Amino acid sequence: MQRTYISETKAGETQKIQGFIDKIRDQKTMQFIVVRDTTGKIQVTVVKSEQPEIAEIFTGLNVNSVVTIEGKVVENPAVKAGGKEILPTSVVVESAAEVSPIDDSTAIDMRLDYRWIDLRDEKKSLIFKIQTCCAKALRNFLLERKFVEIHTPKIIAAASESGADVFELKYFDRKAYLAQSPQFYKQMAMAAGLERIFECAPVFRAEQSYTSRHATEFTGFDIEFSYIDSFEDVMKLEEELLTYMLKCVKEEYGEVIAKEFGKEVIVPTTPFPRMKLKDVYQELEDRYDYIVDDIEKGDLTTEAEKLVYRLAQEKYNSEFMFVTDYDAKQRAFYHMRKDGVPQGYDLIWRGVEITTGAQREHRYEILKEQAEEKGLKKDVEFYLEFFKYGCPPHGGFGIGLDRITMLLLDIPTIKEAMFIFRGPNRLLP
Secondary structure, eight states: OOOOOGGGGGHHHHHHHHEEEEEEEEEEEEEEEEEEEETEEEEEEEEETTTTHHHHHHHHOTTEEEEEEEEEEOOOOTTTTEEEEEEEEEEEEEEEOOOOSSSSTTHHHHHHHHHHHHHHHHHHHHHHHHHHHHHHHHHHHHHTTOOEEEOOEEEEOOOSSSSSSEEEEEETTTEEEEEESHHHHHHHHHHHHHTTHHHHHEEEEEOOSSTTTTOOOEEEEEEEEOOOOOHHHHHHHHHHHHHHHHHHHHHHHHHHHHHOOOOOOOOOOSOOOEHHHHHHHHHHHHHHHHOOOOGGGSSOOOOHHHHHHHHHHHHHSSSSSEEEOGGGGGOOTTEEEETTTTTEEEEEEEEEEEEEEOOOOOHHHHHHHHHHHHTTTTTTTTHHHHTTTTTOOOEEEEEEEEHHHHHHHTTTOOGGGGSSOTTTTOOOO
């Protein structure tokens, strides 16, 4: 008999289900077993006097054991899970489980030690169905606009952002690095004439960060496109992209997210508000008495990011804010500058930076000069070659898919928004 997913079982039919045992209630004359698969749960009801062999099987099992059950599905309004149950005629134990070492009260780091058990929780597995919806929406938006998906190498010869925060590895007889971003190769695609590309792939950052939003490996969604007039074109694409994504998520999962996570999916209006960094700090001082030393005003502090969320809501009735005009010392060498000001931005959503974007410098001599200014002359020689033979004006940005998921669902730490978390102290499982 072919397997039927639990959500597709029909009353009045004999069907086969397969899944984990979620609960066992073993009473004097009856057994009530809840079985779950990726689509839902169903109650299995056993009358001990009528089915002693089946009752004996369940008596010896723990929660999380894997079973295959055949039986008749019947309606039962008293059953909370779907109003139906299955009366088993056959039970096969595919895998008997030991008693779980974790439960809902277990601390996050121990739960991560047993992540494969932790993810059996219905709410936690829902996170990745929602994340799939996000990635699908991002991909569909770009494909509809003639973007090409590429896959760039993650073992590279030179650091793609700077010499710091990079994982070094032995590559046969020489050094190599894990890619901090696909930045160089995205721009190579522009020089190759592909014009509009994206990639969804792992990104590596050797940062000794222990915050709720940092990881040493995460999934990045990167976009680059040619023939732009300014970084305003980049911001416009991103705000349209994120609005489309949130609209798709709201349509498919909005009610579930409100019920399970207590968070409304708010579809923003465009354009998102834009403010220069110096004006942001002035507003934060005037409104909230938030003052930082001048030496810190070339970038946004973590606390300033949080206050930008409040500012965006109060001043613009928006959850998003583009912040522009950062100090050149705080931006990558490949950002185009105008009168010394980098032509780029950070996008803040719900108090956290989710994107750094910019128009790139595509003119060889200027790009070479900016690389030398950052002390990167030797490291980026291969990259500079891309621009010697003609390259269109272009720009782009990257989004952390895990961070987006964390903020969307109001999850307290990125550790739970990732399938498997990697941090300074975690290499297993």
